[in-house]
Amino acid sequence: MESIGVLMTCPPPDPYLVEQLEKRFTLFKFHSIPDKAHFLNSNKASIRAVVGNASAGADAQLIHQLPNLEIVSSFSVGLDKIDLAKCRERGIRVTNTPDVLTDDVADLAIGLMLAVLRRLCQSDRYVRSGQWKRGDFKLTTKFTGKSVGIIGLGRIGLAIAKRAEAFSCPISYHTRTEKSDVKYKYYPSVVELAANCQILVVACALTEETRHIINREVINALGPKGVLINIGRGPHVDEPELVSALVEGRLGGAGLDVFQDEPNVPEELFGLENVVLLPHVGSGTMETRKEMADLVVGNLEAHFLNKPLLTPVL
C-alpha cells in the first residue's frame, strides 16, 4: 500500500498517528507545504485518502482538486470540517472516531465544571504565588446538586449526564426532538433550557443549525449566576457576545475547551477569574489518542483491502 498517497490536511496532531500512517502509506503533510497549489497539481493523481481533524478536513474546494480521492478519515468525532454533501455526491467514504473519546470528553466537561465553580486554577495560583501566607482564600460555590442543562444528548451528552448524576445534579436537556427513552427533563428551546439550569453544557455536533446556538439571548437567560461549559466547537458560541457577557458580569462563568479561531483565544478572558481556558484537550490523553489513531489507520487499511469500514459515517 506504500504507493497510496494520503494527504494530512491538518497540522500533524499526534506523532504515533503520523508514524503509523508513514509505515503503510505515502504521507503528505499539507500544512507544512509552502506552495500548496503547485503541490496539488503535481500530486493529485496519487492522493486517494485524506486524514483530517477538528482544525482541518476536506472542504468542497479540496475535494474538487483531488480527482482520485476515495476516503476521508477524520481524527475526531466531529465532522464539521468535512463537506459531507460533496463526499456523498462523489461517493467518497468518510470515517470518524466515535466512542473511543466519549469518556475523556465527558470527564473533561465535569472537570471544567468543578474547576470553574470551585476556582481550582485560581487556588493553585494562589498557593504558588505565595498569597496563602498572607491570608485564606475565599469561599467559592458548591457543585453538588447544581442543575445541569445539556445541549445534545448523544454519546457525549449522555456520558456527561451520567457523571453529573453522581453529584446529585438534576439533569435537563435540549435536542432537536425529545427523546422518549430518556428520564431527564426536556426543554423545546435552548433559551428555556438556559433559563432553567445553572450549568449549561454544549455537547452537540456543529452544523449549519447549531452555529451560534449560544447567543446573547441564551447567555442572558443563563444569567449572572450561570456557567457555560463548551466542549463542542468554538463556532457553537457567539464568541464576542460571550466575552462581553463575562467581562460585564452578565454571565457567571465559563469553562471553554474550544474557541472560534484556535489557537487564538480572546485576551479579555485572560484576566478573568471565573473562566477556565483549555487548549482543545477534550480527547487529549495518551490512551485515547492512540485509540483514535488506530481507528483512523484501521479504517484506511480496511478500505484499501476492500473490507468493511470500522466506523463509517458515509
Added chain:
Amino acid sequence: MQTDTNMCVLLKYITWQNRHGFAEECLVSIKRKGKKNPLLSRASVLKMAVSTDCHKAQQDFPKVLILKPISFIAHVGEQHYASNKFTFLKAYDSSLPLHQFLSTHSPSIKAILASVGTPITADILQLLPEVGVVVTTSVGLNQVDLPECRRRGIKVANAGSVFSDDVADFAVGLLIDVLRKVSASDGYVRKGLWATKGDYPLGSKLGGKRIGIVGLGNIGFAVAKRLEAFGCGISYNSRKRKPHVSYPFYESVCELAANCDVLVICCELTDQTRHMINKEVLSALGKQGVIVNIGRGAIINEKEMVQCLVQGEIAGAGLDVFENEPDVPVELFAMDNVVLSPHVAVFTPESFLDLRDLVMGNLEAFFSNKPLLSEYGD
C-alpha cells in the same frame, strides 16, 4: 398614672425583649419575682426587671466555651451564630491564663464548641464540672478525649456529613485536574503560549483507573460514588473492614497502593495515621501513580512525598492540605504534574451555613433537652 408608667415600662421592656428574642424567659422571671415577694409593687418589680433582669438575662444564659478563634464563625459572621438559649464565651478574648479563666467561669460553662485544632483534654474537662456536651466543627474527633467524655457522661457531637459533598467534589476536581492538566494548561493558554508554542502535552485517562480510598467514612464513600460514574474501580483501606461494602478491602495501605493507580486520602489524622503515607507506600503506588490528599497534611510524610515527586517515583499529586500550612514545599511550585490548593475543600457558603445549622442545632437541642442532631456514638 402609675398604671400608665407601669404599662410604659412594661411595653419598653417587652419591646426590648422581643427584639432580642428573650421575651418568654424574662416575662416568666417577672412573674416569678412578683410571686416570691407579694409586698413588692408591680412597678418596682417591673423597674427591677428592666434594670437588672434583662441585663442579667444574657449574663444568666448558659455559656458555650470557645477556646480558640473558629474560622467557620469568622467567615460567615458572628451574627449567624446567635441564640436565645445560650451565649458564647471566648477564652481567647481574655487576658487571664486559661486555667484561671476556666476556673472563674466554670459554673456557667455548660458546653464546649471546639474546632479541629483545639485539644479537649481531660485536664481542661476537669476544670469544667458543668459541661454536658462537646460540639466540634470537624468530622474527626481526634482532638477530643473521648474516654474522659464517656466517663463524665459528656455528650459529643461532630460535623456529621455536612462537608462530605464539597470535600468529595474537591477531591474529584483535583484528580481530574492532575490527570488532565487542567490548571497547567489553563495557565499555558493565559500566557498566550497555545498560539506560539503549539499543543499542550497529553494527559492521562481517568476512566478505568483503579482508585484506592484511604479511610472509607462519609467523605470516602462520597468520593467512591462519584468516581464510579467515571468508570473507575474502587478499593479501600480503613481501620476496620466495612461489613456491607462491596468494594475490595486491603489490610494495609501499602497493599492498597500496590493494587491501585490513584490513592485518595480521606481519613482523619491520628497517632496511627500520622506519616502513614511514606516512601514505601508511594513506591508501591508506582511511577504512574497519583496521590490526592483532602485529609490532613501530616498523614503524608511530606519530605518523602516531595522527594518521590522530584525523582519521578510517582506521576503526580493533588494536594489541599500540608504539614505546616500555609507553608508549602517550594519544590512543588516548579512542577506541572502537581495541583495545589490552600485547604479550601470545604470553602463554600453552602458548607459553612450547613455547619452553622448543625452546630447551632446541636447546641439548641442540648439546651432544650432534646436529642442531638449528630451525636457521636461508638
